[in-house]
Amino acid sequence: MEEKGISLAVIRRLPRYYRYLGELLENEVVRISSKELSEKMNVTASQIRQDLNNFGGFGQQGYGYNVEYLYNEIGKILGLEKKYNVIIIGAGNLGQALANYQDFERRGFVIQALFDVNPRLAGVSIRGKDVYLIDELETYMKEHTVHIAALTLPKTKAPQIASDLVKWGIKAIWNFAPTDLNLPSDIMVENVHLAESLMRLSYKLKTHEEAMQKKE
Template identity: 45%
Template sequence: MDEKKLSSQVVKRLPRYYRYLSTLLQLGISRISSKDLGNRMGLTSSQVRQDFFCFGGNGLQGYGYDVGFLHQEIHKLLGLQHSHTMIIIGAGSLGHALAKHANFEKSGFKLAGIFDVKPELIGEKIRNVEVQPVDDLPDFLSKNPVDIAVLTVPENCAGEVARLVADLGVKALWNFSPVELMMPEDIIVENTHMIDCLMVLGYNLQEKSLREESLKEKP
Protein backbone atom coordinates (compact mmCIF):
# COMPACT_ATOMS: atom_id res chain seq x y z
CA MET A 1 0.00 0.00 0.00
CA ASP A 2 1.28 3.41 -0.93
CA GLU A 3 1.86 5.67 2.04
CA LYS A 4 1.29 9.04 0.39
CA LYS A 5 -1.42 11.08 1.96
CA LEU A 6 -4.79 10.92 0.22
CA SER A 7 -6.80 14.07 -0.40
CA SER A 8 -9.78 14.55 1.88
CA GLN A 9 -12.10 14.14 -1.12
CA VAL A 10 -10.67 10.69 -1.88
CA VAL A 11 -10.84 9.74 1.82
CA LYS A 12 -14.53 10.71 1.91
CA ARG A 13 -15.22 8.31 -0.96
CA LEU A 14 -13.36 5.37 0.64
CA PRO A 15 -16.28 4.18 2.85
CA ARG A 16 -18.58 4.18 -0.18
CA TYR A 17 -16.09 2.18 -2.24
CA TYR A 18 -15.74 -0.17 0.73
CA ARG A 19 -19.52 -0.65 0.93
CA TYR A 20 -19.83 -1.33 -2.81
CA LEU A 21 -16.90 -3.72 -2.87
CA SER A 22 -18.34 -5.58 0.16
CA THR A 23 -21.61 -6.00 -1.72
CA LEU A 24 -19.79 -7.23 -4.83
CA LEU A 25 -17.88 -9.80 -2.76
CA GLN A 26 -21.15 -10.98 -1.18
CA LEU A 27 -22.55 -11.41 -4.68
CA GLY A 28 -19.51 -13.47 -5.63
CA ILE A 29 -18.22 -10.89 -8.11
CA SER A 30 -14.41 -11.03 -8.09
CA ARG A 31 -13.50 -8.44 -10.71
CA ILE A 32 -15.05 -5.26 -12.03
CA SER A 33 -14.20 -2.54 -14.52
CA SER A 34 -13.91 1.10 -13.48
CA LYS A 35 -16.81 1.80 -15.86
CA ASP A 36 -19.15 -0.73 -14.20
CA LEU A 37 -18.21 0.36 -10.71
CA GLY A 38 -18.54 4.03 -11.67
CA ASN A 39 -21.98 3.38 -13.17
CA ARG A 40 -23.18 1.70 -9.99
CA MET A 41 -21.83 4.53 -7.85
CA GLY A 42 -22.70 7.51 -10.02
CA LEU A 43 -19.04 8.35 -10.64
CA THR A 44 -17.13 8.56 -13.92
CA SER A 45 -14.79 5.68 -14.72
CA SER A 46 -11.88 8.13 -14.81
CA GLN A 47 -12.72 9.27 -11.26
CA VAL A 48 -12.70 5.65 -10.09
CA ARG A 49 -9.35 4.95 -11.82
CA GLN A 50 -7.80 8.11 -10.37
CA ASP A 51 -9.01 7.29 -6.86
CA PHE A 52 -7.78 3.68 -6.97
CA PHE A 53 -4.45 4.78 -8.45
CA CYS A 54 -3.94 7.02 -5.36
CA PHE A 55 -3.62 3.98 -3.13
CA GLY A 56 -1.90 1.62 -5.50
CA GLY A 57 -4.90 -0.14 -7.02
CA ASN A 58 -4.20 -0.80 -10.69
CA GLY A 59 -6.73 -2.35 -13.02
CA LEU A 60 -5.65 -4.53 -15.93
CA GLN A 61 -6.82 -3.78 -19.46
CA GLY A 62 -9.58 -6.23 -20.37
CA TYR A 63 -9.64 -7.68 -16.84
CA GLY A 64 -10.59 -4.78 -14.60
CA TYR A 65 -9.96 -4.54 -10.88
CA ASP A 66 -9.56 -7.38 -8.42
CA VAL A 67 -12.48 -6.79 -6.02
CA GLY A 68 -10.98 -8.81 -3.15
CA PHE A 69 -7.64 -7.00 -3.32
CA LEU A 70 -9.24 -3.54 -3.42
CA HIS A 71 -11.58 -4.44 -0.58
CA GLN A 72 -8.63 -5.56 1.53
CA GLU A 73 -6.56 -2.46 0.72
CA ILE A 74 -9.40 -0.08 1.60
CA HIS A 75 -10.04 -2.07 4.79
CA LYS A 76 -6.40 -1.46 5.79
CA LEU A 77 -6.45 2.17 4.64
CA LEU A 78 -9.52 2.89 6.78
CA GLY A 79 -7.79 1.23 9.73
CA LEU A 80 -10.68 -1.22 10.12
CA GLN A 81 -8.26 -3.89 11.41
CA HIS A 82 -8.04 -1.75 14.59
CA SER A 83 -10.86 -1.03 16.97
CA HIS A 84 -11.62 2.45 18.28
CA THR A 85 -13.24 3.56 21.49
CA MET A 86 -15.75 6.37 21.55
CA ILE A 87 -17.91 8.24 23.99
CA ILE A 88 -21.11 10.14 23.35
CA ILE A 89 -21.61 13.45 25.08
CA GLY A 90 -25.26 14.47 25.10
CA ALA A 91 -27.79 11.72 25.80
CA GLY A 92 -30.73 13.45 24.11
CA SER A 93 -32.65 11.81 21.30
CA LEU A 94 -29.77 12.01 18.81
CA GLY A 95 -27.28 10.69 21.40
CA HIS A 96 -29.69 7.83 22.06
CA ALA A 97 -30.05 7.05 18.36
CA LEU A 98 -26.26 6.97 17.87
CA ALA A 99 -25.72 4.84 20.98
CA LYS A 100 -28.21 2.33 19.61
CA HIS A 101 -26.68 2.24 16.12
CA ALA A 102 -25.90 -1.41 15.51
CA ASN A 103 -23.38 -0.97 12.70
CA PHE A 104 -20.83 1.03 14.66
CA GLU A 105 -19.64 -1.80 16.88
CA LYS A 106 -19.59 -4.20 13.91
CA SER A 107 -17.08 -1.89 12.22
CA GLY A 108 -14.88 -1.68 15.30
CA PHE A 109 -16.19 1.49 16.93
CA LYS A 110 -16.88 0.55 20.53
CA LEU A 111 -19.03 2.73 22.77
CA ALA A 112 -17.19 3.22 26.08
CA GLY A 113 -19.40 5.79 27.78
CA ILE A 114 -22.29 8.23 27.51
CA PHE A 115 -22.38 11.54 29.36
CA ASP A 116 -24.95 14.23 30.05
CA VAL A 117 -25.60 17.08 32.45
CA LYS A 118 -29.29 16.39 33.10
CA PRO A 119 -29.81 14.63 36.45
CA GLU A 120 -32.88 12.76 35.12
CA LEU A 121 -30.78 11.04 32.44
CA ILE A 122 -27.91 9.93 34.72
CA GLY A 123 -27.98 6.21 35.40
CA GLU A 124 -30.16 5.34 32.41
CA LYS A 125 -28.76 2.42 30.42
CA ILE A 126 -28.54 2.56 26.63
CA ARG A 127 -27.30 -0.74 25.18
CA ASN A 128 -25.78 -1.64 28.53
CA VAL A 129 -23.83 1.62 28.76
CA GLU A 130 -24.86 3.83 31.65
CA VAL A 131 -25.29 7.59 31.24
CA GLN A 132 -22.78 9.34 33.53
CA PRO A 133 -22.54 12.98 34.63
CA VAL A 134 -20.35 15.20 32.43
CA ASP A 135 -18.53 16.21 35.63
CA ASP A 136 -17.10 12.68 35.75
CA LEU A 137 -15.41 13.06 32.35
CA PRO A 138 -11.94 14.02 33.68
CA ASP A 139 -11.88 10.99 35.99
CA PHE A 140 -13.30 8.66 33.31
CA LEU A 141 -10.85 9.78 30.62
CA SER A 142 -7.88 9.48 32.96
CA LYS A 143 -8.74 5.79 33.41
CA ASN A 144 -10.15 4.98 29.94
CA PRO A 145 -8.32 6.26 26.88
CA VAL A 146 -10.87 7.30 24.27
CA ASP A 147 -10.24 7.93 20.56
CA ILE A 148 -13.44 9.66 19.51
CA ALA A 149 -15.89 11.93 21.33
CA VAL A 150 -19.28 12.26 19.66
CA LEU A 151 -20.80 15.65 20.45
CA THR A 152 -24.59 15.68 20.49
CA VAL A 153 -24.81 18.63 22.87
CA PRO A 154 -26.70 21.90 22.39
CA GLU A 155 -25.12 24.51 20.13
CA ASN A 156 -24.24 26.89 22.97
CA CYS A 157 -21.99 24.46 24.84
CA ALA A 158 -20.44 22.50 21.95
CA GLY A 159 -17.26 24.59 21.87
CA GLU A 160 -16.71 24.31 25.62
CA VAL A 161 -17.27 20.52 25.66
CA ALA A 162 -14.99 20.08 22.62
CA ARG A 163 -12.14 21.97 24.32
CA LEU A 164 -12.67 20.03 27.55
CA VAL A 165 -12.36 16.57 25.96
CA ALA A 166 -9.47 17.67 23.72
CA ASP A 167 -7.62 18.92 26.82
CA LEU A 168 -8.30 15.54 28.41
CA GLY A 169 -6.59 13.71 25.53
CA VAL A 170 -9.37 12.79 23.10
CA LYS A 171 -7.89 12.98 19.60
CA ALA A 172 -10.96 13.07 17.39
CA LEU A 173 -14.38 14.73 17.53
CA TRP A 174 -17.55 13.89 15.67
CA ASN A 175 -19.59 17.04 15.95
CA PHE A 176 -23.35 17.14 15.41
CA SER A 177 -23.90 20.65 16.79
CA PRO A 178 -24.63 23.25 14.14
CA VAL A 179 -21.48 25.23 14.97
CA GLU A 180 -18.00 25.12 13.52
CA LEU A 181 -15.51 24.15 16.22
CA MET A 182 -12.28 26.09 16.41
CA MET A 183 -9.83 23.43 17.59
CA PRO A 184 -6.04 23.07 17.64
CA GLU A 185 -4.69 21.58 14.40
CA ASP A 186 -3.86 18.19 15.92
CA ILE A 187 -7.48 17.53 16.85
CA ILE A 188 -9.37 15.67 14.11
CA VAL A 189 -12.88 17.01 13.56
CA GLU A 190 -15.65 15.49 11.47
CA ASN A 191 -18.90 17.44 11.26
CA THR A 192 -22.36 16.10 10.54
CA HIS A 193 -24.57 19.14 10.20
CA MET A 194 -28.03 17.68 9.62
CA ILE A 195 -29.54 20.95 8.47
CA ASP A 196 -26.88 21.23 5.72
CA CYS A 197 -28.21 18.04 4.11
CA LEU A 198 -31.73 19.46 4.07
CA MET A 199 -30.45 22.71 2.60
CA VAL A 200 -28.68 20.82 -0.20
CA LEU A 201 -31.96 18.97 -0.87
CA GLY A 202 -33.75 22.33 -0.87
CA TYR A 203 -31.25 23.70 -3.41
CA ASN A 204 -31.69 20.67 -5.68
CA LEU A 205 -35.50 20.81 -5.44
CA GLN A 206 -35.47 24.48 -6.46
CA GLU A 207 -32.96 23.77 -9.25
CA LYS A 208 -35.15 20.96 -10.57
CA SER A 209 -38.29 23.07 -10.55
CA LEU A 210 -36.51 25.99 -12.30
CA ARG A 211 -35.22 23.56 -14.95
CA GLU A 212 -38.69 22.12 -15.51
CA GLU A 213 -40.22 25.59 -15.79
CA SER A 214 -37.63 26.70 -18.33
CA LEU A 215 -38.32 23.55 -20.39
CA LYS A 216 -42.05 24.36 -20.35
CA GLU A 217 -41.38 27.88 -21.60
CA LYS A 218 -39.46 26.59 -24.62
CA PRO A 219 -41.68 26.18 -27.70
Protein backbone atom coordinates in the same frame (compact mmCIF):
# COMPACT_ATOMS: atom_id res chain seq x y z
CA MET B 1 4.16 2.94 2.80
CA GLU B 2 2.70 6.26 3.76
CA GLU B 3 1.27 8.60 1.19
CA LYS B 4 1.53 12.35 0.91
CA GLY B 5 -1.30 14.76 0.31
CA ILE B 6 -4.22 12.65 -0.77
CA SER B 7 -6.87 15.15 -1.79
CA LEU B 8 -9.99 15.57 0.29
CA ALA B 9 -12.10 14.73 -2.75
CA VAL B 10 -10.53 11.29 -2.95
CA ILE B 11 -10.99 10.62 0.75
CA ARG B 12 -14.65 11.56 0.51
CA ARG B 13 -15.14 8.91 -2.15
CA LEU B 14 -13.30 6.08 -0.43
CA PRO B 15 -16.11 5.06 1.93
CA ARG B 16 -18.49 4.89 -0.99
CA TYR B 17 -16.18 2.53 -2.87
CA TYR B 18 -15.98 0.52 0.30
CA ARG B 19 -19.75 0.28 0.55
CA TYR B 20 -20.19 -0.83 -3.05
CA LEU B 21 -17.44 -3.40 -2.76
CA GLY B 22 -19.03 -4.70 0.43
CA GLU B 23 -22.28 -5.21 -1.43
CA LEU B 24 -20.53 -6.97 -4.29
CA LEU B 25 -18.82 -9.19 -1.75
CA GLU B 26 -22.17 -10.06 -0.18
CA ASN B 27 -23.40 -11.00 -3.62
CA GLU B 28 -20.35 -13.19 -4.05
CA VAL B 29 -18.92 -11.25 -6.96
CA VAL B 30 -15.27 -12.23 -7.26
CA ARG B 31 -13.84 -9.71 -9.69
CA ILE B 32 -14.86 -6.37 -11.14
CA SER B 33 -13.35 -4.00 -13.67
CA SER B 34 -13.19 -0.27 -13.16
CA LYS B 35 -15.61 0.02 -16.08
CA GLU B 36 -18.29 -2.18 -14.50
CA LEU B 37 -17.91 -0.51 -11.13
CA SER B 38 -18.06 2.92 -12.72
CA GLU B 39 -21.41 2.07 -14.28
CA LYS B 40 -22.84 0.89 -10.99
CA MET B 41 -21.60 3.92 -9.11
CA ASN B 42 -22.17 6.59 -11.70
CA VAL B 43 -18.61 7.80 -11.83
CA THR B 44 -15.96 7.46 -14.53
CA ALA B 45 -13.72 4.42 -14.71
CA SER B 46 -10.81 6.80 -14.98
CA GLN B 47 -11.65 8.35 -11.66
CA ILE B 48 -11.82 4.98 -9.94
CA ARG B 49 -8.43 3.98 -11.26
CA GLN B 50 -6.89 7.34 -10.41
CA ASP B 51 -8.34 7.28 -6.92
CA LEU B 52 -7.14 3.77 -6.15
CA ASN B 53 -3.69 4.41 -7.56
CA ASN B 54 -3.15 7.06 -4.94
CA PHE B 55 -2.69 4.17 -2.56
CA GLY B 56 -1.10 1.56 -4.77
CA GLY B 57 -1.86 -0.80 -7.60
CA PHE B 58 -4.64 -3.05 -6.42
CA GLY B 59 -5.68 -4.37 -9.79
CA GLN B 60 -4.32 -6.57 -12.51
CA GLN B 61 -4.16 -5.76 -16.20
CA GLY B 62 -6.58 -7.75 -18.28
CA TYR B 63 -8.44 -8.91 -15.18
CA GLY B 64 -9.64 -5.99 -13.14
CA TYR B 65 -9.86 -5.97 -9.36
CA ASN B 66 -10.43 -8.81 -6.96
CA VAL B 67 -13.43 -7.65 -4.97
CA GLU B 68 -12.49 -9.12 -1.62
CA TYR B 69 -8.90 -7.98 -1.82
CA LEU B 70 -9.83 -4.46 -2.84
CA TYR B 71 -12.49 -4.29 -0.13
CA ASN B 72 -9.98 -5.24 2.50
CA GLU B 73 -7.33 -2.88 1.20
CA ILE B 74 -9.71 0.09 1.25
CA GLY B 75 -10.75 -0.97 4.75
CA LYS B 76 -7.11 -0.79 5.79
CA ILE B 77 -6.67 2.61 4.18
CA LEU B 78 -9.68 3.87 6.10
CA GLY B 79 -8.27 2.47 9.32
CA LEU B 80 -11.13 0.03 9.80
CA GLU B 81 -8.99 -2.85 10.94
CA LYS B 82 -8.40 -1.00 14.20
CA LYS B 83 -10.71 -0.76 17.17
CA TYR B 84 -11.73 2.70 18.28
CA ASN B 85 -13.25 3.55 21.61
CA VAL B 86 -16.03 6.06 21.20
CA ILE B 87 -17.91 8.09 23.79
CA ILE B 88 -21.04 10.06 23.12
CA ILE B 89 -21.50 13.44 24.75
CA GLY B 90 -25.20 14.22 24.89
CA ALA B 91 -27.59 11.33 25.46
CA GLY B 92 -30.61 12.87 23.78
CA ASN B 93 -32.36 11.28 20.82
CA LEU B 94 -29.46 11.71 18.49
CA GLY B 95 -26.91 10.41 20.98
CA GLN B 96 -29.13 7.43 21.66
CA ALA B 97 -29.61 6.85 17.98
CA LEU B 98 -25.84 6.65 17.53
CA ALA B 99 -25.52 4.34 20.54
CA ASN B 100 -28.09 2.04 18.97
CA TYR B 101 -26.54 1.94 15.54
CA GLN B 102 -25.06 -1.53 15.24
CA ASP B 103 -23.28 -0.83 11.99
CA PHE B 104 -20.67 1.19 13.82
CA GLU B 105 -19.59 -1.64 16.09
CA ARG B 106 -19.28 -3.91 13.07
CA ARG B 107 -16.72 -1.49 11.65
CA GLY B 108 -14.68 -1.32 14.82
CA PHE B 109 -16.15 1.75 16.47
CA VAL B 110 -16.99 0.57 19.98
CA ILE B 111 -19.26 2.87 21.90
CA GLN B 112 -18.12 2.75 25.50
CA ALA B 113 -20.27 5.27 27.33
CA LEU B 114 -22.59 8.23 27.06
CA PHE B 115 -22.56 11.45 29.06
CA ASP B 116 -25.32 13.93 29.71
CA VAL B 117 -26.06 16.96 31.85
CA ASN B 118 -29.45 15.55 32.75
CA PRO B 119 -29.25 13.69 36.09
CA ARG B 120 -32.34 11.72 35.15
CA LEU B 121 -30.43 10.04 32.34
CA ALA B 122 -27.39 9.28 34.45
CA GLY B 123 -27.36 5.65 35.54
CA VAL B 124 -29.57 4.58 32.68
CA SER B 125 -28.19 2.09 30.24
CA ILE B 126 -28.66 2.20 26.45
CA ARG B 127 -27.99 -1.01 24.61
CA GLY B 128 -25.69 -2.01 27.43
CA LYS B 129 -23.86 1.32 27.44
CA ASP B 130 -24.00 3.34 30.64
CA VAL B 131 -24.99 6.96 30.73
CA TYR B 132 -22.88 9.06 33.09
CA LEU B 133 -23.32 12.54 34.40
CA ILE B 134 -21.20 15.00 32.45
CA ASP B 135 -19.31 15.88 35.65
CA GLU B 136 -17.77 12.44 35.56
CA LEU B 137 -16.28 12.99 32.13
CA GLU B 138 -12.90 14.26 33.30
CA THR B 139 -12.35 11.29 35.60
CA TYR B 140 -13.57 8.91 32.90
CA MET B 141 -11.14 10.35 30.37
CA LYS B 142 -8.27 9.89 32.80
CA GLU B 143 -9.13 6.28 33.50
CA HIS B 144 -9.95 5.12 29.97
CA THR B 145 -8.52 5.27 26.50
CA VAL B 146 -10.96 7.19 24.33
CA HIS B 147 -10.22 7.71 20.65
CA ILE B 148 -13.30 9.48 19.41
CA ALA B 149 -15.93 11.66 21.08
CA ALA B 150 -19.25 12.20 19.33
CA LEU B 151 -20.77 15.54 20.27
CA THR B 152 -24.54 15.35 20.18
CA LEU B 153 -25.37 18.30 22.36
CA PRO B 154 -26.65 21.85 21.90
CA LYS B 155 -24.38 24.26 20.09
CA THR B 156 -24.12 26.50 23.14
CA LYS B 157 -22.31 23.76 25.05
CA ALA B 158 -20.31 22.15 22.27
CA PRO B 159 -17.28 24.47 22.05
CA GLN B 160 -16.57 24.35 25.81
CA ILE B 161 -16.92 20.57 26.05
CA ALA B 162 -14.80 20.17 22.95
CA SER B 163 -11.94 22.16 24.36
CA ASP B 164 -12.23 20.29 27.66
CA LEU B 165 -12.02 17.02 25.79
CA VAL B 166 -8.92 18.22 24.00
CA LYS B 167 -7.39 19.18 27.34
CA TRP B 168 -8.14 15.67 28.59
CA GLY B 169 -6.49 14.06 25.60
CA ILE B 170 -9.11 13.39 22.95
CA LYS B 171 -7.70 13.07 19.45
CA ALA B 172 -10.81 13.05 17.26
CA ILE B 173 -14.23 14.62 17.44
CA TRP B 174 -17.34 13.69 15.50
CA ASN B 175 -19.29 16.89 15.78
CA PHE B 176 -23.07 17.00 15.37
CA ALA B 177 -23.51 20.39 16.99
CA PRO B 178 -24.41 23.12 14.48
CA THR B 179 -21.26 25.09 15.03
CA ASP B 180 -17.63 25.01 13.98
CA LEU B 181 -15.19 23.94 16.65
CA ASN B 182 -11.95 25.85 16.48
CA LEU B 183 -9.53 23.31 17.83
CA PRO B 184 -5.78 22.78 17.47
CA SER B 185 -4.83 21.38 14.09
CA ASP B 186 -3.71 18.06 15.55
CA ILE B 187 -7.27 17.30 16.66
CA MET B 188 -9.21 15.61 13.90
CA VAL B 189 -12.74 16.91 13.46
CA GLU B 190 -15.50 15.57 11.25
CA ASN B 191 -18.66 17.64 11.15
CA VAL B 192 -22.18 16.40 10.52
CA HIS B 193 -24.29 19.49 10.06
CA LEU B 194 -27.82 18.22 9.53
CA ALA B 195 -29.37 21.66 9.18
CA GLU B 196 -26.96 22.48 6.37
CA SER B 197 -27.77 19.25 4.63
CA LEU B 198 -31.47 20.04 4.80
CA MET B 199 -30.86 23.53 3.41
CA ARG B 200 -29.05 22.07 0.45
CA LEU B 201 -32.06 19.88 -0.20
CA SER B 202 -34.27 22.92 0.09
CA TYR B 203 -32.09 24.76 -2.41
CA LYS B 204 -32.27 21.91 -4.89
CA LEU B 205 -36.03 21.65 -4.50
CA LYS B 206 -36.56 25.37 -4.96
CA THR B 207 -34.25 25.60 -7.95
CA HIS B 208 -35.81 22.56 -9.55
CA GLU B 209 -39.32 23.91 -9.10
CA GLU B 210 -38.34 27.23 -10.64
CA ALA B 211 -36.79 25.46 -13.59
CA MET B 212 -40.02 23.49 -14.09
CA GLN B 213 -42.14 26.63 -14.02
CA LYS B 214 -39.90 28.22 -16.59
CA LYS B 215 -40.44 25.35 -18.98
CA GLU B 216 -44.21 25.72 -18.90
